[in-house]
Amino acid sequence: MTHTTWWDYVEDAVTSKGGSYHLLPIAITSQAEGAIQSQGWATGQGKSTFAAQIAKKIYTEFFGYDEWITENLIKDHFMGNWGDYKRVMEKGMYDSRVAVAIADDFDEWAGKHVSHNKAVQWTARDFIKKRPYLGVVLAPMSHIGNMSAAWRGVWMFEIKIYELGKYEIQYIKTKTKFNKPEEPYKILDKNTIKPVKGTFPAMSPEFQGWYDKWRDDINKTGFIEGWNKYFGEGDIPNEIPEAMTSMNRFSEAVRGCGIKASEDKIRALYNEYIKPTVLVAA
Numbered sequence: 615m616t617h618t619t620w621w622d623y624v625e626d627a628v629t630s631k632g633g634s635y636h637l638l639p640i641a642i643t644s645q646a647e648g649a650i651q652s653q654g655w656a657t658g659q660g661k662s663t664f665a666a667q668i669a670k671k672i673y674t675e676f677f678g679y680d681e682w683i684t685e686n687l688i689k690d691h692f693m694g695n696w697g698d699y700k701r702v703m704e705k706g707m708y709d710s711r712v713a714v715a716i717a718d719d720f721d722e723w724a725g726k727h728v729s730h731n732k733a734v735q736w737t738a739r740d741f742i743k744k745r746p747y748l749g750v751v752l753a754p755m756s757h758i759g760n761m762s763a764a765w766r767g768v769w770m771f772e773i774k775i776y777e778l779g780k781y782e783i784q785y786i787k788t789k790t791k792f793n794k795p796e797e798p799y800k801i802l803d804k805n806t807i808k809p810v811k812g813t814f815p816a817m818s819p820e821f822q823g824w825y826d827k828w829r830d831d832i833n834k835t836g837f838i839e840g841w842n843k844y845f846g847e848g849d850i851p852n853e854i855p856e857a858m859t860s861m862n863r864f865s866e867a868v869r870g871c872g873i874k875a876s877e878d879k880i881r882a883l884y885n886e887y888i889k890p891t892v893l894v895a896a
Contacts, residue, residue: 617807618807619807619810620771620783620785620807620810623636623638623770623771623807624638624672624750625676627750628672628676628713628714628750629676635711635745635746635749636745636749637742637744637745637748637749637751638749638750638751638770638771639741639750639753639768639769639770640668640750640751640752640753640769640770640771640772640773641753641755641758641761641769641771641772641773642661642664642665642752642753642754642755642772642775643661643754643755643756643757643758643772643773643774643775644656644657644659644661644756644757644774644775644776645757645760646757646758646759646774647774647776648774648776648782648784648802649782649784649804649809650774650776650782650811652774652776652777653776653777653778656756656757657756658778659777659778660775660778660779660814660816661754661755661775662718662719662754662825662829663816663817663822664754664773664775664781664814665716665718665752665753665754666688666817666821666825667814667815667817668714668750668752669684669687669688669691669714669716669750669752670684670685670688670817672713672714672749672750673687673688673713673714676713677713681818685817685818685820685821688714688716688821689821690705691705691712691714691715691716692715692716692718692825693715693716693718694718694719694723694828694832695723695832695836696723696733696737699717699737702715702748703744703747703748706744706747706748707744707747711746711747711748712748712749713749713750714749714750714751714752715748715750715751715752716751716752716753716754717751717752717753717754718754718829718832719754719755720753720754720755720761720765721755721756721757721760721761722836724737724738724761724762724765725755725760725761725762726759726760726761726762726763727762728762729762729763729764730889730890731762731890732890734762734764734765735762735764737764738762738764738765738768739764741768753769758772767788767800769786770785770786771783771784771785771786772784772786772802779813779814780811780812780813780814781811781812781813782809782810782811783809783810784802784803784804785802785804785806785807785809786800786801786802786803787800787801787802787803787806788800789801861884861885861889864880864884864888865877865880865881865884868880868883
């Protein structure tokens with residue numbers, strides 16, 4: 615199947631029109647400027663609304679569902695944390711294939727701050743195997759560069775919301791240089807799939823009311839969990855032990871305990887177990 619528009623990719627991923635199912639990850643951003651001058655806001659530009667509008671078009675155009683069924687399906691497949699992600703993946707694997715899911719504010723729970731987290735790295739590797747169970751993943755985020763390293767390279771399209779209610783869509787092509795075949799890089803391709811720009815409306819008042827409450831609950835729960843983790847019951851940040859803040863300090867602490875080991879082994883221990891923990895906790 616020849617793809618000439620971004621919607622051709624969506625149709626192929628959802629309906630297997632091209633002969634087999636595909637998994638189509640789409641990033642929806644608002645902070646990074648594209649071809650059109652952007653206001654540059656990281657939040658409040660309607661990324662989640664546009665994600666819901668795309669999901670709505672998928673359900674109405676390819677499945678013929680009415681607005682009530684469509685909005686309830688979108689709610690069922692809205693993801694705001696890893697627990698939601700697990701629930702949606704399991705639904706696709708054990709119930710029926712999920713046509714479209716939305717990973718809202720994805721960089722807040724899979725961003726650079728957790729790049730060294732082994733669980734986050736594993737989910738990115740596992741994600742690419744989920745095409746039999748999942749069609750399109752829409753991920754609102756501030757910008758792709760804010761994603762964790764493992765998740766940064768998965769996106770096939772980037773939709774930039776350059777102004778509230780206005781968007782541009784760009785195809786991301788993966789290429790390699792002939793002399794560096796093991797170092798693929800990604801570029802915005804303006805020739806193979808032409809960029810598209812347009813506008814989008816708000817969702818229904820009922821859906822918007824649901825989303826506002828859902829988002830409010832996610833924010834409040836996340837704040838309390840984060841505060842308890844990083845501050846405990848007080849208002850002073852929990853400190854990382856000094857021995858964990860650098861390889862040299864860790865080595866000195868190990869030697870100070872009377873442990874005998876080569877410097878190479880101590881450094882390997884620090885890199886494998888201590889450094890990732892510090893980066894995640896910092």
